[in-house]
Amino acid sequence: MGESIIRVADLCKSYGPVQALRGVTFDVHEGEVFGLLGPNGAGKTTTVEILEGLRTPDRGTAEVCGLNPESAGEGLKEVIGAVLQSTSLPAKLRVREALELFANFYPRRADVTQLLRRFQLQEKAHAFYSELSGGQKQRLALALSLVNDPKVVFLDEPTAGLDPQVRREIYDIIQELRRDKKTVLVTTHYIEEAERLCDRVAIVDHGRVMALGTPRELKQKSAGTTRLEIRLARAAANGTLAHLDGVSDCREFDGAYVLYSSRPSQTIVALVKQLEGENNELQSLEMFSPSLEDVFIELTGRRLRE
């Protein structure tokens, strides 16, 4: 992995009484795909927009390609590309025109025809922006982020609200960016996205980085526990599940019980015995090996999508 190309240290930002960032710190290495994983309102977008120079931090430092986003101005804009979470283009602008327009602003430009081909937009080259589907608009946004052949690409929730097929297409594009040795900082609240795409992930919640590492390292931090999700016919007696054999933690979500166990088979045997004793019934049982979701739950006490 290369040198740090993005450095963030102790970043703080408030919007009125709301503290969006409370000391965010991380580095992104050149050529890696780095993920900020967290629920809505965690501070991901604020962090990215500070790095893009769109917002000013209250405290802390940020650096992209050796430039301070707050003061670098055009110098920064020429080396970064970005897909914003909420943005749009004029309804009556055609796809090719949009790419040519933005390419014209930069001294270093990618080939527009190639971008159209790469993002499967050739057939829509003459369509108005208003005529594009959600997936096509997002592909265009991605293509626009590359018109200046940037060193660093920021993707803020690039697959939010898209159907699974389009999402997979966008995953492929991000994999391509990795092959092209671009540095990518992607924010997401999809576990699958972070696990599948990112070399390293920072788990963010309430404006703080709760954990940082490769997906594998983070999962190992979950103490090698297996997650058992069970649904019962009746509510379990207070505290009984937490004391089952092998269980290190027990939480209740949406009417289901989530048990973290280091010895899952013994836990299941103990669970069945316990339920027989209580005259209760097991309605469903699912077993999961540790995921980033588990890491998130362990760190924050809640699910990512709550």
Add this chain to the structure above:
Amino acid sequence: MKTLSRTWTLTRLRLRLAVRNRAFFFFSLVMPLIFLFGAAIFLRRGPERTQWIPYVLGAVLTTTVMGSFWGLSVQLVTFREQGILRRFRLAPVGAGPILASSILSNYFMSLPVVAFEFLVCRWAFHMHTWGNLWLVFLLVTVGSATFSALGLIVASVTNTMQETQMINNLLWMAFLFLTGATVPLAIFPIWLQRIALFIPGQYLATGLESATTNMAGPAEVIEDVIALMLGLLVAFEVSRHLFRWEPDAKAPRSAKLWVLAALVPFLLFGVWENIAGNRLHRVDRNFETLSGSTIPEQATGAR
């Protein structure tokens, strides 16, 4: 050089978008023509059937040029609310090129409309004169830029489309009815005429009416041009200063006071005109070109 190139790139974009916008054609072309034909119906019974046309053309041109004000403010607020501006913010483009391109594209779009209105008057209504074309060109150029910049200020100090429309309506009514653009100023009571001397549109209307009725030389409209140019410079700088890219960035209440700064040149000229100027005499003289028209005694007597 980079700034000029980016401004030109954005200007071409805005021209394309304007051509594809049906509302633009309605408000920029159809509306002034409706007014022109309306005036034709109203004034056709005069003894000199074509005498009124240059005067009415001056008023129609004024309406066309002032229309820049309305369109640009709405467009800029729409761009901001829809998050279009924030996409541009990611590119190496500043507020200056965005604003300048709005003004330029609006100006380029107004030129064929102005030419068309001239041709309609000449061929359909048999206008006997072309007026002073150079002065018309100068006033259309400066006026279009000034009213565009005033529109940009409105966009800069308002937070929502509703607020923009409200301020636009108020100003537009004053521009339309207190400047001579639709109702000749000369028929108003003198106190109202004196108030009109503070309104930016008045400088455009009087200038264009003088130029189309062929009664003005460059020296006569120089004050109109200077007033409009000063208004343009102040309005452009204020709107650049107050420019907001983000949909959630709200303008503080104090920002609205900046609108007054843009009107300062017109306030100063208004004071001067009320004390020592001869603008109201020009207004009367232009109006007299309407065949058979007489200026109400109430207005002339008090002057």
